[in-house]
Amino acid sequence: MSGARAQLVERGQEAVAPLLALLAGPEGGVPGVAVLLAGSAATEFADHYSGIDLAVLVPDESWEVVAARLCGGRVPEPGEVRSLSLAGRRVKVSPWPLGEVGRRARQWDDAVLYTLSTARVLHDPDGLTGPLLALARDVPPAVWGEKAALAYRQFRQRKASLAWALRRGQPFLCLDNLTQLLTAALSLCYYLEGKPPANRKWLFRGALRTAPGQALRPLLFDLFSSLGDIALLGGSFSLRRNRLYRLLGEIQAQLEAELARRGRSGVEVRGRAAGGG
Numbered sequence: 557m558s559g560a561r562a563q564l565v566e567r568g569q570e571a572v573a574p575l576l577a578l579l580a581g582p583e584g585g586v587p588g589v590a591v592l593l594a595g596s597a598a599t600e601f602a603d604h605y606s607g608i609d610l611a612v613l614v615p616d617e618s619w620e621v622v623a624a625r626l627c628g629g630r631v632p633e634p635g636e637v638r639s640l641s642l643a644g645r646r647v648k649v650s651p652w653p654l655g656e657v658g659r660r661a662r663q664w665d666d667a668v669l670y671t672l673s674t675a676r677v678l679h680d681p682d683g684l685t686g687p688l689l690a691l692a693r694d695v696p697p698a699v700w701g702e703k704a705a706l707a708y709r710q711f712r713q714r715k716a717s718l719a720w721a722l723r724r725g726q727p728f729l730c731l732d733n734l735t736q737l738l739t740a741a742l743s744l745c746y747y748l749e750g751k752p753p754a755n756r757k758w759l760f761r762g763a764l765r766t767a768p769g770q771a772l773r774p775l776l777f778d779l780f781s782s783l784g785d786i787a788l789l790g791g792s793f794s795l796r797r798n799r800l801y802r803l804l805g806e807i808q809a810q811l812e813a814e815l816a817r818r819g820r821s822g823v824e825v826r827g828r829a830a831g832g833g
Contacts, residue, residue, distance in 0.1 A: 560602050561598075561602040564593070564608065565593060565597070565676055567643070568593040571642040571645075571647050572610075575591065575640075576679070578626065587618060588684075589615070590612070590679060590680040590685050591610055591613075591679040592611045592685065593609070593610060594609045594674075598676045599758070601762070608645065608646075608647045610650070611652060614651055614653055619631075634653055635652055636651070637650050658688060658691070664699050666703075672688055703747045710740035711741050714733045714734075714740060715737055715808065718730055722786070722795060722801060727786045739756075743763075746763060746766060748768045749768070768810075768814045771814065772810055775806050779800065779807070782799045
């Protein structure tokens with residue numbers, strides 16, 4: 557563990573006691589909750605700019621009573637972020653009903669899987685997190701395969717939309733489609749390695765650390781250097797002459813090669829995606 561990350565874990569641990577005191581009932585009893593250090597502080601991206609984000613898992617039967625103590629008597633939405641002063645520093649706290657987290661984990665929700673796979677358990681006397689962490693740890697390979705197929709489909713759809721925008725000289729629409737296209741490609745890098753993608757803030761940086769992302773690295777940097785090709789007043793009627801679009805074709809070919817190395821041909825994924833509507 558890096559020095560910055562260890563320090564952030566320590567700061568998170570210091571915030572647990574005052575948080576539990578805030579959640580305690582009139583008699584001062586400590587509620588049966590789990591507290592996890594989440595956000596970048598719990599990940600490989602931790603640095604001295606990282607803040608402290610705590611996820612509080614509350615059993616369903618005590619959700620309304622316990623969670624409302626964080627919001628002045630108002631029951632918050634699951635995952636609603638509250639900024640609190642704990643142990644002399646600002647801390648972001650997100651309460652979650654235990655059942656809701658389990659439901660999303662069983663639906664293989666990327667955000668929940670990523671949080672569970674990276675979070676650091678700071679307080680869990682009743683073992684609430686055990687089954688959830690097991691879910692995140694034991695995602696079936698077929699799930700990652702389906703997620704990879706969907707990401708590949710999204711990549712191709714955005715590529716087609718970007719071609720339409722290039723032909724019509726729509727630079728703003730080009731950028732919008734390019735962002736969505738890259739999100740699909742970078743998420744696919746994670747899925748190919750059987751992992752949930754990092755949140756949007758760290759998606760690019762994290763994806764480039766995967767094996768598929770390392771193979772894409774030179775193409776992605778060339779892509780960013782060619783963004784000026786979007787500024788075409790009359791449109792690009794010959795896409796073959798558009799450097800940016802040619803690079804997208806090379807990225808697609810690289811993604812298909814990575815899929816093939818994992819036993820999923822680009823043609824197979826393309827056909828399944830087309831059949832999906």
